[in-house]
Amino acid sequence: MDQKSKTIQNMFNKISKRYDLINKLLSFYQDKRWRKKAIKLANINESHTVLDLTTGTGELIKSVLKKVTPKYIIGADFSIDMLNIAKEKINEEDFVAADAQHLPFKNELFDRILISFGFRNIMDKDLALKELHRVLKKDGRLIILELTQPRFKPLATIYNLYFNNILPFVGGFISGNSKAYAYLPASVDRFYKKEELYELIEKARFNDINFSELNFGIATITTAVKAT
Numbered sequence: 001m002d003q004k005s006k007t008i009q010n011m012f013n014k015i016s017k018r019y020d021l022i023n024k025l026l027s028f029y030q031d032k033r034w035r036k037k038a039i040k041l042a043n044i045n046e047s048h049t050v051l052d053l054t055t056g057t058g059e060l061i062k063s064v065l066k067k068v069t070p071k072y073i074i075g076a077d078f079s080i081d082m083l084n085i086a087k088e089k090i091n092e093e094d095f096v097a098a099d100a101q102h103l104p105f106k107n108e109l110f111d112r113i114l115i116s117f118g119f120r121n122i123m124d125k126d127l128a129l130k131e132l133h134r135v136l137k138k139d140g141r142l143i144i145l146e147l148t149q150p151r152f153k154p155l156a157t158i159y160n161l162y163f164n165n166i167l168p169f170v171g172g173f174i175s176g177n178s179k180a181y182a183y184l185p186a187s188v189d190r191f192y193k194k195e196e197l198y199e200l201i202e203k204a205r206f207n208d209i210n211f212s213e214l215n216f217g218i219a220t221i222t223t224a225v226k227a228t
């Protein structure tokens with residue numbers, strides 16, 4: 001694994017114990033609602049095989065299982081400490097340690113792949129998308145929920161003030177890791193604009209690419225279908 005990915009892995013290991021609490025507080029309890037929306041767009045049924053990539057503490061799987069029991073569901077993440085919390089919360093067998101850039105799954109295994117708040121953190125997104133394409137069945141659906149920059153200027157100003165100043169301070173204070181919560185706004189700022197993300201996903205041979213903005217674009221759900 002490259003050094004930058006190792007740094008990210010290390011960071012999530014360190015903040016794992018406080019991750020759920022901080023997520024709720026800093027998103028004003030919107031994170032759960034946003035995951036639910038992503039799950040709705042995934043349209044999962046009992047016959048589906050589902051991968052929750054960058055599963056973290058398993059919050060997305062927890063929400064899926066409240067709604068439907070798919071044929072097979074697994075959460076993958078490279079942070080062992082985040083996974084340990086997910087395993088305690090849900091079930092040991094539902095999780096596997098894996099790097100999104102080198103997935104330990106056979107070709108065309110999944111009907112649905114969901115990624116909530118994790119795509120931004122993956123270092124080599126081209127490589128990850130290649131892997132996602134490989135493990136997804138034809139006509140399978142990819143759903144990416146990610147924090148984004150709101151486009152409405154006055155909101156963007158207030159949001160950036162909160163995101164760049166208050167959030168790193170509160171997150172750093174509660175987690176004891178100020179670096180991790182300084183990284184968060186920087187990573188959202190660096191994240192792709194819609195057009196760039198569209199291009200990246202299309203290049204990886206997905207089509208039907210659509211965006212749903214949440215809370216005026218503070219978060220965005222991207223959906224795409226494996227074309228060939």
Ligand SMILES: C[S@@+](CC[C@H](N)C(=O)[O-])C[C@H]1O[C@@H](n2cnc3c(N)ncnc32)[C@H](O)[C@@H]1O
Pocket residue numbers: 005008009012023035053054055056057058059060076077078079082098099100101115116117118121122123
């Ligand atoms: C912000 S958390 C999101 C966790 C969860 N999906 C949620 O909705 O709360 C990002 C997660 O991505 C994981 N991650 C980042 N890069 C990864 C990679 N290359 N392979 C696997 N997991 C990765 C981190 O370990 C972390 O658990």
